[in-house]
Amino acid sequence: MSRPRRDSRTLPAKDRMENAFWDLLADHEFSKITVTDVVRVADVNRNSFYYHFSGLPELADASILREVExxxxxxxxxxxxxxxxxxxxxxxxxxxxxxxxxxxxxxxxxxxxxxxxxxxxxxxxxxxxxxxxxxxxxxxxxxxxxxxxxxxxxxxxxxxxxxxxxxxxxxxxxxxxxxxxxxxxxxxxxxxxxxxxxxxxxxxxxxxxxxxxxxxxxxxxxxxxxxx
Known part of the structure; x- marks a missing residue:
């Protein structure tokens, strides 16, 4: 699979998806957040999401670990x-x-x-x-x-x-x-x-x-x- 394109004027796709996780969690229960929600808020496609993460639990873990570290x-x-x-x-x-x-x-x-x-x-x-x-x-x-x-x-x-x-x-x-x-x-x-x-x-x-x-x-x- 080829690496998703990255617009040099914006944050990397992975960063945008982690930011989207936090934005969504502020207003929605985690159990009700979907991959569709994440890619919409992050302005990426589903292929980009699954290039970086296997699913929402992995996105959540990556987002939490980044903040803790x-x-x-x-x-x-x-x-x-x-x-x-x-x-x-x-x-x-x-x-x-x-x-x-x-x-x-x-x-x-x-x-x-x-x-x-x-x-x-x-x-x-x-x-x-x-x-x-x-x-x-x-x-x-x-x-x-x-x-x-x-x-x-x-x-x-x-x-x-x-x-x-x-x-x-x-x-x-x-x-x-x-x-x-x-x-x-x-x-x-x-x-x-x-x-x-x-x-x-x-x-x-x-x-x-x-x-x-x-x-x-x-x-x-x-x-x-x-x-x-």
């Missing part, structure tokens, strides 16, 4: 050893909330938790979030321990909860709303706990830099014995 990524765990948690947290929140492309990404991913979604779309979102997080942390399934697996699942659940609330808060939330030292430390500590780096060393640097007394719960955590 292009979410802002935190600095590597190694870099975090030299960053204050609030510095990295502010950078991440600013990127997510103030860049138009990232706000559109949140709008789109939030559709997957809304009334027009399906169990299959939710499963794909959950799987791709988990897969991407493991990629960032350079963790593979075979070497992942139970603790890390639970932390990743907990983090993915938190992201899904935020996406469910996003339509309600998108017009009012600001970066300053999220800038709490406690929240920054909690978020970065969870990230470090999932990584291969030492959480104990990271927290020690943070506390030392602040020259502040360590909270009782933190002292207990760092002083607790490690069990095999």
């Amino acid at each position: 292009h979410m802002p990524r935190p600095a590597s765990p190694q870099a975090h050893m030299h960053l204050r948690p609030e510095t990295e947290w502010r950078f991440y929140c600013t990127t997510m909330l103030e860049e138009p492309e990232q706000r559109q990404r949140l709008d789109r991913l939030a559709l997957l938790t809304g009334p027009n979604s399906s169990n299959e779309l939710m499963d794909s979102l959950r799987d791709f979030l988990r897969m991407t997080m493991m990629s960032i942390l350079e963790i593979d399934t075979d070497s992942m321990d139970v603790k890390t697996s639970l932390l990743i699942d907990f983090s993915v659940g938190g992201i899904l909860a935020v996406l469910q609330d996003w339509p309600r808060m998108r017009e009012t939330i600001t970066v300053d709303d999220l800038m709490s030292d406690d929240l920054a430390l909690l978020t970065m500590s969870m990230y470090m706990a999932m990584s291969k780096e030492s959480l104990r060393s990271y927290l020690g640097r943070v506390i030392s830099a602040d020259r502040a007394p360590m909270p009782n719960y933190m002292t207990a955590t760092l002083g607790a014995p490690t069990f095999a």
Whole structure:
């Protein structure tokens, strides 16, 4: 089969079809969207659709994966050893909330938790979030321990909860709303706990830099014995 023509003045056909998926999902239940709808909105022919995708589920997966993969990524765990948690947290929140492309990404991913979604779309979102997080942390399934697996699942659940609330808060939330030292430390500590780096060393640097007394719960955590 010859490759479909691409008008250099427009987006590639594949991109237009992925955009069409999101446009349609905003107004229609996924179960009622058809290939005919997609090719009409994307202004492509059916041959072009089936050149790129075997069907609507594959289009949905490609669309979701693209958005998840292009979410802002935190600095590597190694870099975090030299960053204050609030510095990295502010950078991440600013990127997510103030860049138009990232706000559109949140709008789109939030559709997957809304009334027009399906169990299959939710499963794909959950799987791709988990897969991407493991990629960032350079963790593979075979070497992942139970603790890390639970932390990743907990983090993915938190992201899904935020996406469910996003339509309600998108017009009012600001970066300053999220800038709490406690929240920054909690978020970065969870990230470090999932990584291969030492959480104990990271927290020690943070506390030392602040020259502040360590909270009782933190002292207990760092002083607790490690069990095999």
